Amino acid sequence: MRRLSRRRFLRGGLEVLGAAASTGAALHTARATALGAPPQGAPGAAASISATDLIANDRGAMTLLTGGGCNVVAVRGPEGSLLVDGGLAASSGALLEAAAAATGNARVSTLIDTHWHPSQTGSNERVGREGGLIIAHEVTRLYLGRAALSSCYPGSYGPLPAVARPTKTTRDRDSLEFAGQHVDYVYLPAAHTDGDLYVHFPERNLLVAGGPVLGDTWPVLDIRNGAWVGGLVQAYETLASLARPDTRIVPANGPLVSGAEIARRRDIYQQLFKQLFVYFNKGFGADDVIAARPLKAYEAQLGDPARFLDGAYRSLFLAYVPD
C-alpha cells in the first residue's frame, strides 16, 4: 500500500501547484491531488457506458449507467426521462444515448445534479439545450455560473453556459412526482461539497446518495468548498436514518451499497470523528494522522484512506479556527 511521507506529499503538491498556478488552482487542490489519482470529480476522458437495470422485471424503468464519470440513474417517464447526475461532459453524448436506449425516450425532461463537480454536471448543457429542467442546490447554480476551484481536481471548472445552469434550485428540500412516483431531493450540508443533494425514491426503496458515498472506497472532501468531516458524519447519519437495511444506495462512483452498509459506515465515521479530536488535542499533523492508521481495520475493504484522512483532518483546522 502506498504511503506518503510529508516530504513526498508536499513535493507532489508543489509540482501540481506549479502546473496549476497559471489557471488559478488553489493549494488545496494540489494537496488533494497529491494524495490520490484520479481525484473524485476530475474531468477526464469518456469511457464506455454500462447499463444495469435497477428495477427487476421492468426493463428501463430505472437504470444505472456507469462508466461516464459517475453513477447515473435514468428513470423512464412518459414525456422524457429523469436523470440523476449527468457524468462528464466528455461522456455526455454516450451517456445520453445509453439513457435513451434504456428508457426508450431520447429526451431527458429532468436532470438532478447531486452536486456541481464536473463528473456530475457534464450533461447539463445538452439537457438544457433540449429544454430539460435542471434541478440542483442553489450553491450548485452559483458555482456553475463561474470558474470554481476545488480540492478535488486541479484547475478550475466553469462557468458553464447559461443554458447549462440549474433552472430550479433548493436550499433545503423539495420533491417532485415523476412517472407516478414520488421523488425527494434533499440537502446534505457540508458533506462532500457545500451543495450536496441526495435523491430518494421511497417507493422503490432506492436512495441516490451523491458525492458523500463512494461504493468501494473512501469519500473525498472538497474542503475548498465547505465540506468538512462533521458534515460527512451528519450526511451518513441522515442517510442511515432514511435507509432500511435492504435499501439500495447508489453512490457517486462504484458499486451499489446497502442500507446496512451505510449504517456501518456511519458508525465508522462517527468513531473516526471522535478519534480525530483525540489527535487534534495531541497536536497531530495530517501526516501523523495518516501514519496512525485509524481506519486500518477497513483498509482491506475500502483501500488506502490517506487522501480521505488528509481532507478530514484538515477540515477540522478550518472548522475549529481558533479564538
Add this chain to the structure above:
Amino acid sequence: MAWGRSARRDAAARGAAAALAAGLLALAGCASIPHGAGASPAAVNQRGPDGSTPLQWAVYGEDVAEVQRLIRAGADVSATNDYGATPMMLAAMTGNTAIIKLLLAAGASPESPNEEGQTALMLVARTGNVDAAKLLLRHGASVNARERFRGQTALMWAAARHHPQMMELLIDHGAEVNARSALYDYERHVTAEGRAKTEDTGGLTPLLFAARENCLACVDVLIAHHVDINLPDPDGYAPVTVAIMNANWDVAKRLILAGCDVNQWDIFGQGPLYAAIDVGDIASGGRGSNDPLNQATEHEIVHLLLERGANPNMQLFYRPKNRGFAGAGGLVSRGTTPLIRAAADGDVVVVKMLLASGADVHLYQADHETPVMAALSPQRGGGASEFRAVAVLRVLHAAGADVNVLSHVHPLKRTRGGTALEYATRLGWTRAMALLVMYGADVNAKDDDGLTALDYAMGRGYVPFLQTKHPPQWDLVKLLQGWGATVQLAKTPYWPPQGPPLGYAVYSPVIWPLGP
C-alpha cells in the same frame, strides 16, 4: 532618482552609518590596515571576530573611497563573514550604486546569493534603487531567482516595499508577474497552550503583496503587464479580498474596476462583499487601514461590488481565520451572509444596499441565527447600538423578515439560541422589544433551554463562563406581561459552573447544527 522612501531613509542615515562603521571597524580590530599600496592582501583581508573584513565594514558604512582603496589593495570582494554576508550583499542592502559598480568591476558576482539563495537583486529591489538594479541586471543577475526560505522573487520584494518603478524594470527584464512564493504547510496547529492556531500558508504573488501592502501604483504596474488579477493565495484569498481585508479600499476599487472576479470565495466561504462589510465594521473597532491615502470608502466598495454582480447571498463555510472569537467572529457560523454581517453592525445603509440587490432575509446561519438576531447581538462583535439596531429592524421587517424564528444552541459560538425577542430582552433593549412585539413576535415562545423572554427578564438565563447570574429586571417583566407574556418556568434552572469555553477541544455527540 528612482529611489523609494526606504532608499531615501538610507541616504539620510549614510553619514551616521559611515561613522558607526569606522567605530565598529576599530572595535573589530580592523583599523590598522595601512593606507597606500604597501598593504599586503593578507592584512587587507584580516577578519574581525564575526568574520567580517575591512571591505565589508567599508561597504556597510557606504564609504566609497575606502572601498576603492581596499579593492586596490587586494581585498577579497567575495569574502563571506560568519553570517554569510558578502560585500555585494551589504552593498545591495543599502542600494549603493557606486559601491556595487566597484564590486562588480572587481569581479564580485552580480548574484552573490547567501546560503538561502537571497540575491543581491532581491536586496536592491527592496531599496527601490533602480539604477543599482539596472547595474546588476546588466551584469547578468537573474531576475526570477528565488530565495529558498520563502521562495520569493525580487519582484515580490519590490511590490511589498512600494517600488513601482523597480517593478517596471524587473518586469521589463522578464520577471514573472504571476510567480508564487513558497507555500507553507505546517504540520502542527496545536501549541503547548493546548489549542489550535492558524499559520500563514505563504503562496503569495506580487499582486497579493501589493494588495496587502496598499501599493496602488504597484497594482497599476502589474495590471498594465497583464497580471492575473484573480490569482488567489493557497487559502483562496483573491487579491481584491486581501486588499479589502487590509482596508486598502483604493486598491480594492482599482481591482474591481479592472474587472476582477467579485464572487471569488476563499476556503472559509468569504467573498469580497462579505469581507468589505466585515472589515468596514463601523462601530466595533473594525481594523482600519493605517494608510491615510485611501480615497474610497467601505460603502463605495460595497456599492461597486454589488453593481458588478457580487452575490449578496453567498454564505460562509466557517468563521474566517482573520476573525477571532472576541471580534465579530463570535457572531459568525456556517451560513453567515453579508446581510447578517451588516445587520450586526447596525449599518442600515449597507443593509438597504444589500436588500436592493436581492439579499434574502430568510437566509440564516446554520444555527438559525437570523439578520434580525444579528442586529440584536452587539455583545458578540456586532456594532449596533439599540438606536441603530431599531433602524435595521425596521428595514428588515419591511423586507419580510420573520421575527419568530428560533435559533439553536451552538457550542462553538457559545450561544444558547432563542427568539429575537429573547435576544432583545437579554440586552434590555425595550424599544427593540416593543418593535418585535408590534411585528408579531410570540411573547411566550420557548427556546432550546425551555426558557421564554419572561424567564430571561426574571434572570433565569444560562450563566456562561466567568459571568454571574442576572438579577430580575422588573421593568422588563412588566413590559412583557403587558404584552401578554404568561409562560415562565417555576424556578431558575440549575446551570452548572462552566469551565473555559474550549468547545473545539471536546467531542460532542451533537455536531453543531449545519442545516440551512
